[in-house]
Amino acid sequence: MKKIxxxxxxxxxxxxxxxxxxxxxxxxxxxxxxxxTLESQMQALSRANTKQSASFSQNAYLPDIAFxxxxxxxxxxxxxxxxxxxxxxGFIDAPDTPELIFNPNRxxxxxYAELALHSSVDPYFDAFLVLHLQSNVFExxxxxxxxxxxxxxxxIKAGKFRSDFGRLNKKHHHSWHFDxxxxxxxxxxxxxxxxxxxxxxxxxxxxxxxxxLGAEAMQGTNEASFGASESNNLYIGYLKxxxxxxxDISLLGxxxxxxxxxxVNNTLNxxxxxxxxxxxxxxxxxxxxxxxQNEFIQREKNLGTRVDKQAGFYSELIYTYNNNYxxxxxxxxxxxxxxxxxxxxxxxxxxxxxxxxxxxxxPFEMSRLRLxxxxxxxxxxxxxxKNINEVxxxxxxxxxxxxxxxx
Amino acid sequence: MKKxxxxxxxxxxxxxxxxxxxxxxSTLGAIVKKIGAxxxxxxxxxxxxxxxxxxxxxxxxxxxLRRADLLIINGGGLELGWLPPLLRGAHNSNIxxxxxxxxxxxxxxxxxxxxxxxxxAFGDVHASGNPHYITDPHQVPIIAEVIYKKIKLLDxxxxxxxxxxxxxxxxxxxxxxxxxxAKMQVCKTKKVVQYHLLFNYFLNxxxxxxxxxxxxxxxxxxxxxxxxxxxxxxxxxxxxxILQDVYHEKKSASFIADKTGARVATLPHDVGxxxxxxxxxSFYNTIAEQICR
Ligand SMILES: [Zn+2]
Numbered sequence: 001m002k003k004i005x006x007x008x009x010x011x012x013x014x015x016x017x018x019x020x021x022x023x024x025x026x027x028x029x030x031x032x033x034x035x036x037t038l039e040s041q042m043q044a045l046s047r048a049n050t051k052q053s054a055s056f057s058q059n060a061y062l063p064d065i066a067f068x069x070x071x072x073x074x075x076x077x078x079x080x081x082x083x084x085x086x087x088x089x090g091f092i093d094a095p096d097t098p099e100l101i102f103n104p105n106r107x108x109x110x111x112y113a114e115l116a117l118h119s120s121v122d123p124y125f126d127a128f129l130v131l132h133l134q135s136n137v138f139e140x141x142x143x144x145x146x147x148x149x150x151x152x153x154x155x156i157k158a159g160k161f162r163s164d165f166g167r168l169n170k171k172h173h174h175s176w177h178f179d180x181x182x183x184x185x186x187x188x189x190x191x192x193x194x195x196x197x198x199x200x201x202x203x204x205x206x207x208x209x210x211x212x213l214g215a216e217a218m219q220g221t222n223e224a225s226f227g228a229s230e231s232n233n234l235y236i237g238y239l240k241x242x243x244x245x246x247x248d249i250s251l252l253g254x255x256x257x258x259x260x261x262x263x264v265n266n267t268l269n270x271x272x273x274x275x276x277x278x279x280x281x282x283x284x285x286x287x288x289x290x291x292x293q294n295e296f297i298q299r300e301k302n303l304g305t306r307v308d309k310q311a312g313f314y315s316e317l318i319y320t321y322n323n324n325y326x327x328x329x330x331x332x333x334x335x336x337x338x339x340x341x342x343x344x345x346x347x348x349x350x351x352x353x354x355x356x357x358x359x360x361x362x363p364f365e366m367s368r369l370r371l372x373x374x375x376x377x378x379x380x381x382x383x384x385x386k387n388i389n390e391v392x393x394x395x396x397x398x399x400x401x402x403x404x405x406x407x
Numbered sequence: 408m409k410k411x412x413x414x415x416x417x418x419x420x421x422x423x424x425x426x427x428x429x430x431x432x433s434t435l436g437a438i439v440k441k442i443g444a445x446x447x448x449x450x451x452x453x454x455x456x457x458x459x460x461x462x463x464x465x466x467x468x469x470x471x472l473r474r475a476d477l478l479i480i481n482g483g484g485l486e487l488g489w490l491p492p493l494l495r496g497a498h499n500s501n502i503x504x505x506x507x508x509x510x511x512x513x514x515x516x517x518x519x520x521x522x523x524x525x526x527x528a529f530g531d532v533h534a535s536g537n538p539h540y541i542t543d544p545h546q547v548p549i550i551a552e553v554i555y556k557k558i559k560l561l562d563x564x565x566x567x568x569x570x571x572x573x574x575x576x577x578x579x580x581x582x583x584x585x586x587x588x589a590k591m592q593v594c595k596t597k598k599v600v601q602y603h604l605l606f607n608y609f610l611n612x613x614x615x616x617x618x619x620x621x622x623x624x625x626x627x628x629x630x631x632x633x634x635x636x637x638x639x640x641x642x643x644x645x646x647x648x649i650l651q652d653v654y655h656e657k658k659s660a661s662f663i664a665d666k667t668g669a670r671v672a673t674l675p676h677d678v679g680x681x682x683x684x685x686x687x688x689s690f691y692n693t694i695a696e697q698i699c700r
Binding site: 120123126146148149150151153154155202203204205206207208209210211212240242243244247250252281283285286287289322323324363364365366399402404405406407 | 454456457458461463464465466467469470473474487488489490491492495496497498499500503504505506527530531626627628654655656
């Protein structure tokens with residue numbers, strides 16, 4: 001620096017006429033002084049910022065901690081008690097409706113507080129813990145370790161975790177584009193989603209194109225599709241791949257398969273699921289994008305005497321205008337429902353579907369207000385097919401450690 | 408004899424195998440190319456068109472990270488919003504934080520603007536100091552040195568070649584800086600405002616004072632109250648240059664320019680952000696020309 005300044009002075013000076021030499025020299029002198037003061041100020045500042053550490057303090061090893069709060073105000077044309085006993089024919093039967101987690105009540109809901117912790121354990125493992133807290137529920141939503149040093153593109157996850165089956169299952173509620181669970185996910189896995197104690201092995205191929213293969217073995221406690229609990233009996237496999245059509249257009253696709261066992265009528269029988277998912281995302285600007293996400297899942301549930309075949313999908317389109325505003329539409333539908341629907345005789349159980357529209361405002365990237373309207377034609381309320389209108393304003397905040405953005 | 412041939416063949420194949428270097432941003436990539444030349448395959452992960460804080464985590468980046476021998480990051484928290492999940496999803500043990508193939512350049516930089524206290528109430532503050540050191544051409548030799556040492560360590564078979572490239576780049580850059588500093592000494596612009604604190608390292612280097620930002624707080628969109636205050640301040644201080652980056656909205660800057668008679672200078676924040684800024688030299692030249700014009 002010191003050498004450079006006189007050198008550059010020389011260079012500059014040689015170009016100048018003698019008449020202006022004095023004034024330029026003066027200017028340069030003042031510049032030099034300014035730089036010197038600035039530099040000493042900078043040094044003083046950085047000295048002040050070097051904190052002294054307490055001899056045995058371990059604060060530097062604290063995990064990254066984030067807490068997430070989710071709340072809503074809901075208007076719905078069904079009263080709370082009847083709504084809590086809704087049925088989705090062929091999938092969820094009243095009065096065995098599972099307890100609703102998200103937005104059960106008209107009026108105000110505090111849906112949950114979530115505490116998410118992450119830390120490197122050692123050079124070989126990273127650990128994650130996600131606690132899901134409701135007024136009278138404490139749940140370990142996820143608690144797992146992943147390996148960081150396996151060779152050949154392999155990674156193992158072990159503990160309790162959300163399965164990487166399909167596209168949406170792995171994602172937590174606060175990173176969904178809509179406040180309600182996709183209909184086919186709710187129908188097949190219930191509000192708790194597909195999560196269990198287990199192990200997962202994933203492999204990323206060493207290719208130009210992203211290709212990932214994964215296999216999971218899980219306990220299989222999910223009541224909605226499985227529920228045999230005497231031993232681990234749930235096996236999941238998937239393949240995911242992605243290509244960039246252009247610098248700004250990316251496609252992501254996946255195929256998934258599940259083999260598990262159900263325990264209906266006290267006998268063990270196989271349940272198989274097949275899923276395909278497809279996402280297209282176009283980046284329109286630094287903060288603007290278009291996302292089209294689709295997922296189709298089919299279930300074959302063997303009940304000994306018959307095999308039920310049921311399927312459904314969702315398709316959602318999200319337009320992010322800038323870092324403050326986004327809007328989106330979702331269509332959910334049950335497309336196949338070959339099961340015993342005799343309990344619903346006299347009730348129309350065809351064309352179960354749902355429309356949702358939302359408008360999102362983020363004052364800052366860690367907080368989100370979302371206004372949504374849902375027209376739900378998938379439910380039976382008190383033995384009657386009832387099309388439900390719902391308007392919701394939800395608030396989600398995530399404080400503390402910054403969780404990176406999703407694709 | 409067989410052993411010798413085997414060693415020779417092995418040695419030859421090893422010597423000709425390139426190392427894959429991923430950098431998070433384009434300027435770092437350009438420096439790697441100067442030193443690694445034909446022995447490295449450089450992949451830049453983040454597009455220089457967009458906000459470096461919010462690179463889109465495309466799944467295709469996972470495939471790029473999967474095969475990297477070396478990952479060079481800017482550091483200082485700039486990649487916090489997009490890189491960690493990609494790094495976990497790429498399953499590449501060579502480039503995990505702490506591994507031999509991981510290099511955080513910010514650890515070698517004297518960081519400025521280190522906040523005395525950190526809270527999100529002050530916006531998305533860079534907790535470990537301003538990470539946008541890349542805009543100062545005097546940081547290039549420091550960056551080149553750590554990159555050179557790392558690449559030489561990972562691929563000692565081409566050490567001589569790296570040393571030659573490094574030495575000639577240092578010489579080339581020294582001459583470039585001499586000329587560049589001379590040009591900056593006669594730069595008339597002494598007072599500016601900017602959108603985000605992207606150019607502080609450059610401005611400090613050349614004693615240009617930044618009086619404020621268009622964003623009221625880091626990562627927060629402009630508000631009319633803040634904009635009016637900024638305009639008033641610019642009129643009082645007689646500030647005639649607004650530094651605009653390529654990825655933020657441009658309406659606020661042109662509104663402020665209208666009210667104050669100031670000029671909007673659009674600057675590249677990384678190599679290739681703007682047309683005509685595709686090389687290291689043209690990148691810094693464009694910054695200088697835009698500010699001093
Ligand atoms: Zn920044």
